[in-house]
Structures are given as structure tokens and as C-alpha cells.
Amino acid sequence: MALPQAAALLAASLTLAVGLTLAATCRPVRAEPSAPAPTAGPATVVSPPKTMVMTAPGPDGAEALDVTLSPECRVPGSKLYTLARLGAVKLALTEKRPVRVLTVGSSSAGPGASATYPVKLETALERSLPDVDVVVESRGMQGEIASGAAERLRNMVAEIEPDLVIWQVGTHDALARVDAEDFANALDETVQWIKGHEIDVVLVTPVYTASLAADEYYNSLVRKVQEVAVREGVPLVQRYEAMRYLSGQGQKGEGHLLGSQFRLNDLGLRCMAEHVTRAITLSLLQADTVVTGTTKTPTAVIVPPRDAAIKAASPPPSVLVAPGD
């Protein structure tokens, strides 16, 4: 699997980025007790340094790919996520207790084998946050957010009492053609409820598929998820945008019925763990002032040099581009 490589690349690029940031901002800072201590530090850098150059935006302003992701999942940051603060996870890190994660959504339900999304997510998160024990609980959910599923999610959250809920949302409501406003209101209310109980939320948009690319309704539902994430100030993983980008890069030869599209679905699942991990890691690095997806300026991130490889630097400005741009 490409995950070890991805982690190594992550460490490598973060090292570089931190160096750049420190040089640029020249802001001496104190060490945060909450910062997870690195185990290996820069020693984990194994990749050739030239790949790291690609993390910076190109000279013509075109956005470069995020090379911290494994090759088949590489997407520009702006297509991938918007960031926001994750207070509850930070608190768990400060208190040095395991981070409990509940992942909910249609695709997290299935597979029971070891190489599945929840397991991958747990592995990726633990690689990204060394010395932190991450416990991922995964639940499938039936029903629509606009009717009974929001209530079921509450009961699920009460049962598991997580620090963080990663919620891939919208598929079932889209399949039921639920009114987009009703969906947005129910989603907003549920996200508020979760946040109101000092639990973090990361929203994930539903899958992209070429057959729905021109579907007004489906696109409006995806936009609603983005809007709610911005309104509630929660991180968003744009699975839809990422898959659309990747499908544009896809091999053209496989366009036959179910060919590339269905592989893309599988690939989307595989990449989602990486994408979600990336968004969470970067969100944890956010300064405590809330940064929403609409902020275009780079955040000044407080990073002790010792933690450089792990805590990393402020993401490039492109990461903070508004959703749906």
C-alpha cells in the first residue's frame, strides 16, 4: 500500500513547509503542551527531496498537487478540503488520552476485511499523529437526514461518545430526492447539536459520478453540504470535488459502461481515508482563531521547531480557497 510512502512524504513536505514558514514569519513561539511529541521526527524523510518542490504553487499560479497523498489520490488542496478548528480532538491530545472517532456514512458501513476504510483511516491518522492512540468506530446508517437518520445519528453519538464525528452525508437524501432546503436545515441542526456537545465534526461530501455531473439537484445537495460546513465552521472534505478532479485525470480508454466510473468509486473509497486524514491533520494545526473556508490569507501557525515534522506549517493559501470555487 502507498500509505507508508504517503506518511513519509507528508513528513518530508511538512518539514520543508515548516522551514519556509518559520523563515517567512520569523515568529518565535513557545511549545504547546498539546503538541504530540514526534517519535521519529525528520528522520522519517526517505523520499527524494525534489518531489517536495511541487508542494509550492507553480510560478504561473497554477495549483500544484498535494504530494503528501499517494499518487493515485493526488488532488490540489483547494479541491480537497476546507479547514476549521477541531477543539475536542485538540483537548484529547492535550489530555493525552485516546482520540475516539466515529465515522458515519454509507460507504463506511460495509467491508469487514482488514483493508477497509475505517481501518485505513485509523492507520493513517495514527501515522499522521504519532504517539496518539486513535480509536475509529464505524457505523453505516440507513435513512435520510431530513427524516429519521438525524435522530439515529444522535443516538449513535450518545452510544459511542466520540471526540470527532466524520460524517459522509447526502447520499441517501440524494437518492430519495429530498428537498435540498429540508436537507440543509436538518444537517445544520444536527451539526449544531454535535458541536453543542463539545464534539468535533468533519463533513464529507457524497461521491462524484459522471452520470450526475449535470444533475442540478444533486449538485445543489453537494453545495448544501459545503454551505453548512462553512456556516458551522467545521472542516469539509470535498470527496465530490476530489473525485471529479481524479476522473478528469483518468484513463480515457475505460470509458465503457461501469468501467472507469466504478473503479473511480472504489478508488474514491480508498483515497477518502487519506483525504480525511489530511484535512484533520491540517485542521489540527489551525491557530485557535477560527479560520473558515472563505479566508484567503494564510494562517500564522504556531509551531515549535522541534515538532516541525509533525505539527507542520500553515498550509499554502490555496488550501483555504472557498468551497465550490
Added chain:
Amino acid sequence: MREPNAIDFWRGLALVTIFVNHIPGNTFERYTYSQYGISDAAELFVFLAGWSIGIATRGRDGRPEPRLKSVLRLLSRTIEVYRAQITTMALALAMIAGTALVLDNPLLLEWHNAGGFFADPIQTMVGFALLTHQLGFFNILPLYVVLLGIAPIFVLLARVSRVAALALSFGLYFASLVFDLNLPSWPGEGDWFFDPLCWQLLLVLGFVAEDWNRRSPWLRTWSVRLVPLGIAIVLTGIVLSVLEIRPDPLLVPEPRLLFTFDKTYLTPARLIHFLGMLLAFQTLYAVLAPRLGPVAGYLAGLGRNSLAVFSIGSLLSLAAQLVRFWTGGGVFVDVSVVGSGLIALGFTAWFVEWRSRKPRPSSPPA
């Protein structure tokens, strides 16, 4: 073929309600009684299943049939329901996959828990046969299989002592609520959508109530006296569900499941609401039946053939979901799919009875 009666009538109504509610987002959904209470048609369905077991395991004179016969009867019914579940699940997965192929749309493969089957067929096929992998909306029959499987224990115990059967059932129910007991889903994490350890209480209540109702004038008197209490509970349910007032599951005291509104565990609020509905509507059939005419006959026909109607209804509501998604929905589509679905349910009931009247073509000549 038996004449229309209250049990078949209410079971038919539950079947129609389940059919309509399993087409989420459709126009008629908001007109079903499930939207106006804390409990819904699932409770009614399971309670009436218990009531029917009471009728089926006794002769016309009310004398219980031989023990072994009852056990074999329940075993045979368990197998029938299991077979229905396997068949409908297989057809449902084929419908989902087929539609995804025709519309070239992988989103459909993520339909309520179906994703696991397509992403990971080796484990999921095992879970499919074990009933531990359930599609969304296809999880009532697995519950029913387990309930019928354990029903002989309660049926035989109730012949010795009804109180003992009730005590065992209540004990299991409260233990499951307090200790969060449920059967696991596999593959994947989580538990069954309907917790059989909790829902068995409704089956046992239905079974015991049928028995008591037949022989205890005291119960009949009191159930009529308590109609106002039932009406008060129903009104409370309407207010709570319309205003969306419900306890916050993170704020209630422990054990949490005693206080929340949770369908999976048939929490006490749902149970009380259902019993209130039962009290309030117990005599309604006698009032409604003469006025509804053919509608009462139609619903009773569905109720008499509940397993076939439920199975076909599950597939029809899935088909309706797929049609709504494909066409984009709208009132015209909703009227068409729900209307043709109701006709198809009626035909199913008629067809099953027609088949049982006709000699099987395959049977050897006498």
C-alpha cells in the same frame, strides 16, 4: 379464506403504511400515522404477529394444540420467513445493481448498506446468509426470523404460567436496555437495526394479550375503561412528534436507553405510546369496517397474506425509490408509484389465495 377481521385489517394497514414509509421523500409519507406518533407501524406489525401465534397454536375451542405440533408449526414458519428474507434481499441487490448498470451510476451502489455487498462480496455473502448483513428497509424480516425462532420458549412457558413468560420477556427487555445488548452486524461494525432482544417483548405481549383477552372479562372491562388514557397518550404523541420534542440522548441520565426515543431498542417511550394507541383504537375496527366497505376488505386481504404482501411490498418500495430517483420525483410520479404499488399489493394478496385454492399443476394426478 377467513372473513375480514380486526387483526387482518390492522395488519393490512400496517403493511400499507410500511410500504409508503419505505419510499422516503414521497408525497404521501407525511399522511401516514407514523409521522404523528412516537411509535410506528413496525410495533403494530410485531404485536399482531404475536397475537396471531396465539390464535394459530390453539384450536377453535381455545384449547392449546399439542406442544410438539406448536413447536413444529413455529419452526416451519421461521423457515418460511427466512426464505422470504433471502429471496427479497437477493432480488433487491439485483435491482440496485441492475439500475446502477442501466443508469451508469455508481451512487446507487451506496444505497442504504448495499455498498458492503458490492465492495466486499466474500464476507458479505456470509453475513447475508447469516442475516447479520441487512439492507436498509430490509431489516424487519431478520427480526421476525429470530422472534419466531425463540417463540417456542415463550409459547410453552406461557402454557405453564403466563406470568412467568411475561416476566422472562420483560427481564430480557430491561436487561438489554440497561446493558445495551443487541445482536452484532457483520461484516462491518454496529448492531441490528431492530434489536430482537428488546422487540421480543412486543411479540410476547401480543401472544399473552390474545390469550388473556379471550378468557378474562376483567381485562376486557378495564381495557375499555382505559380508552381515555390511550387517547391522552396518542394526543401527547401527536404533540411531541409534530413539535419534534424529544429527549437529548447526551443529556438523559443513565441508563440512557430507558429515556431516549430509539427505534432500535424499542425504548419505553415507544412501548408506552404503542400501548396507548392500542387502548385508544381497540374498538375502532367495529366502527370503521361497515363504513369503509371494500377498503376494509382490501386491507384485511393484505393482512391475511402478510408475508407475501410484505415481501412484494419491500421490493415494490425499492422499485419506487429507484423510479423516483431516476425521474426526479414529483407529485405525478409519487401518485403513479404509490398507486400502482397499492394495486400490486392487492393483486399479490389475491394471487396467493387463488394459488392456494387451485390444485398445483405440478402435483401428481390423484
